[in-house]
Amino acid sequence: MLQYVTHKGDTVSRIAAAYGLTPEHVIQGNPWVVKQAYLHPGQIIYLPSAPRSRYALQAGDNAEKVSALFNICVEELEKLNPGILSGHFHPGKVVVIPTPKPNRVVVLRGEYGPTHVEEDIAALLDKYPFLEKDTIGCSVMGKPLYLIKIGRGARHLHVNAALHANEWLTSPCLMSFIEEYAAAYAGGGLWNGHHVQDWFNNWTLWAIPMANPDGVELVQEGAGPDHLYLNDLLKWNGGRRGYRHWKANIRGVDLGDQFPAHWEEEAARRGVTGPAPRDYSGHAPLCEPEAAALAALAERIPGDAAVSLHSQGGEIYWNYRGYEPQESAELAARLASACGYRAVELTGSDAGFKDWFIQQFRKPGFTVELGMGKNPLPLADFEDMALETGLIIGALLSIVKVK
Structure with missing residues (x-):
């Protein structure tokens, strides 16, 4: 078995993906990992060699058919099977x-964290130069809050993801949609029946893509002995070293309750008086840099609509204390229909990004609860959730016309 020495940022899922294994393979060779909240740099992991996939040829097969069946190129097939192109x-x-x-x-490739966002944005900009990148500020620990811009339309749509730390799977869902949108625009084609040229010209x-990078990293990697907030985090977390349930930012503030929309009532309703x-x-409202940066962007570029991606529940919330415009209910119903979710009229909740956006601008705002289950949702849910994300945003871009 291969001996692997862990590094900062390693997780069972990330190691497995790097070596063509499943997490179960890693656990089988190292059963102790399930008793430990997180891996620590310097630990020894034993990895089995990844068995290669094999296929028994069927009548009528040729190199092109086999390559198409497994989504590989003929040249790669020939490398592992010399002579296969000769008709054997x-x-x-x-x-x-x-x-x-x-x-x-x-x-x-395992859990999707702040480093993956940065790397993928760079790769997308290299591939699609019409995309634009910026930052709207930094997190508490100095991580950039990246902004991706696509389109040149007169109307503006704001979308954010991973505001809650253990809902980080929403981040690659948004990134995946941006990539598919960009690819369809570059190729002059459709995206699931939608005319992306119209999106680009109108919006x-x-x-x-990741509004709470410090919290996401905490959920995925834990807090090592050199973490700046280690002692505080342990205290706020009741002495537990596992943070997979953590929703807040690194200072224990829930960014989903940070916006000046009846903030005082929400704080009283929650009844939580300190970091947790x-x-x-x-x-105070907007006391955290991540929430303040989102609000500042929306103030600087007033939007015609906004979507905040969360998980889980398969629901879309669209209203806020009667401040929402008349068309919001119909829009929510159409968005829900596009992906099989439920449009829900929510009461008894304040201080969210969607709440503030509706109150501040009197424009349609939506909180989307992607997927079903318990946060963090499993990696296996990614493809379905990514498609649902695109169907929701794409339906919104197609429904609301330029005035």
């Missing part, structure tokens, strides 16, 4: 199938 195709003969290379930028999309894994509204 006999039914029952076993051939080795190479691992297909991803044909896209945004893919999951400008302002996307914040969730539901602490902070000492």
